[in-house]
Amino acid sequence: MAEQKQIFGTYLFGAEAAQKGYALNNMCFTFNDKANRDAFLADPEGYCRKYGLNEEQIKAVLAKDVIGLLKAGGNIYYLAKLTGIYGLNMQDIGAIQTGMTVDQFKAKLVAAGK
Amino acid sequence: MARIIGSMSASHVPAVGNAIARGLQEDPYWKPFFDGFTPAQKWLAEVKPDVAVVFSNDHGLNFFLDKMPIFAIGAAPSYPSADEGWGIPVNDPWPGIPPLSWHIANHVVEEEFDPVICQQMLIDHAVCLPMACFFEDCGRNKGYRPVKIVPVGINTVQFPMPSLKRCFEFGRAIGRAIESYPEDLKVVLIGTGGLSHQLEGERAGHLNKKFDTYCMDCIAGDPSPLLGLSNVDLVEQAGTAGLEFMNWMTMRGALLGEVREVTRTYHIPISNTAAAVQVLEQLPRLAAAAE
Numbered sequence: 001m002a003e004q005k006q007i008f009g010t011y012l013f014g015a016e017a018a019q020k021g022y023a024l025n026n027m028c029f030t031f032n033d034k035a036n037r038d039a040f041l042a043d044p045e046g047y048c049r050k051y052g053l054n055e056e057q058i059k060a061v062l063a064k065d066v067i068g069l070l071k072a073g074g075n076i077y078y079l080a081k082l083t084g085i086y087g088l089n090m091q092d093i094g095a096i097q098t099g100m101t102v103d104q105f106k107a108k109l110v111a112a113g114k
Numbered sequence: 115m116a117r118i119i120g121s122m123s124a125s126h127v128p129a130v131g132n133a134i135a136r137g138l139q140e141d142p143y144w145k146p147f148f149d150g151f152t153p154a155q156k157w158l159a160e161v162k163p164d165v166a167v168v169f170s171n172d173h174g175l176n177f178f179l180d181k182m183p184i185f186a187i188g189a190a191p192s193y194p195s196a197d198e199g200w201g202i203p204v205n206d207p208w209p210g211i212p213p214l215s216w217h218i219a220n221h222v223v224e225e226e227f228d229p230v231i232c233q234q235m236l237i238d239h240a241v242c243l244p245m246a247c248f249f250e251d252c253g254r255n256k257g258y259r260p261v262k263i264v265p266v267g268i269n270t271v272q273f274p275m276p277s278l279k280r281c282f283e284f285g286r287a288i289g290r291a292i293e294s295y296p297e298d299l300k301v302v303l304i305g306t307g308g309l310s311h312q313l314e315g316e317r318a319g320h321l322n323k324k325f326d327t328y329c330m331d332c333i334a335g336d337p338s339p340l341l342g343l344s345n346v347d348l349v350e351q352a353g354t355a356g357l358e359f360m361n362w363m364t365m366r367g368a369l370l371g372e373v374r375e376v377t378r379t380y381h382i383p384i385s386n387t388a389a390a391v392q393v394l395e396q397l398p399r400l401a402a403a404a405e
């Protein structure tokens with residue numbers, strides 16, 4: 001993976017992120033159960049610590065910092081379960097990551113279909 | 115002998131589950147997507163398959179990073195779904211057909227592929243939603259299960275991933291396995307996911323209509339130009355979640371004969387996704403011409 005081409009704004013999830021992000025992704029995997037989602041909402045930081053997240057990961061979780069979560073090894077297939085708890089849909093997190101408003105982000109999607 | 119009658123491919127987007135649950139098929143946002151399934155449903159009513167072999171990727175319901183198979187074949191009597199964490203309704207189970215699953219597993223391993231064989235497997239929206247869209251009544255009538263399924267899982271989540279060429283070759287082995295199954299069954303192949311989309315990173319919202327059209331042309335005609343494409347090339351063109359096109363390529367590999375395109379729909383956007391529906395009919399082959 002080391003020598004492959006770089007693609008702007010794109011995080012390929014492989015050996016490095018898979019190890020670095022294991023605890024974070026493992027926590028997100030628990031959010032398939034409603035009881036765990038409720039427990040997270042009751043005490044987000046405590047829940048993160050219970051699953052062994054590091055400080056970088058905890059900070060990104062609490063700040064809803066999606067780019068920070070990716071840099072901390074998060075995988076979008078699992079992170080989406082976390083952003084769902086926060087009530088954010090894919091256009092909301094698209095806007096957060098691209099620095100657009102949600103309406104601007106939606107307009108960008110529609111424009112791609114023209 | 116079992117016969118592959120064709121393939122149906124479609125994007126899978128969790129939001130579709132909510133749209134079905136809320137009956138939004140005629141809503142202006144959703145109509146262009148759901149209308150794409152109407153010709154497919156008409157074709158299904160004519161061909162009446164007994165079994166669907168469904169090629170998809172898990173989204174953190176059945177598999178996690180603790181054990182992530184490159185290829186997995188379901189061999190369960192029944193495939194339940196479960197809460198995926200993002201609030202879409204849980205679907206009723208789909209019945210399996212273990213003798214066919216084991217036949218496929220035996221055959222592909224003989225051909226030197228090494229899938230994980232799963233006697234228990236949860237299916238997520240990547241299986242359930244395309245099934246509910248193609249077999250329309252499944253969305254409205256929870257108990258309606260017109261086919262048995264064999265789910266085939268492909269890792270599109272974590273590098274290293276199999277190449278498009280490898281997926282295609284694995285599909286070919288599955289096609290030969292199905293066509294050597296002694297029971298008279300009509301089998302339809304279903305490939306789900308894609309087309310272009312990227313949910314994460316500063317490039318979130320990336321879509322590529324031109325590339326997707328090219329991919330659908332290759333699926334309908336000659337898929338060989340896609341075989342040289344690396345997974346990173348695929349990400350560059352179609353976005354990170356565009357890797358799910360691997361599911362389509364595996365499906366396409368299992369079509370061993372000549373095909374005719376029955377229908378194609380392409381619509382941007384459904385959620386952040388370029389949503390596509392494509393149906394191919396496999397033309398009947400003379401026994402002597404079979405591989």
Ligand SMILES: [Fe+2]
Nearest residue numbers: 126240307358
């Ligand atoms: Fe997906």
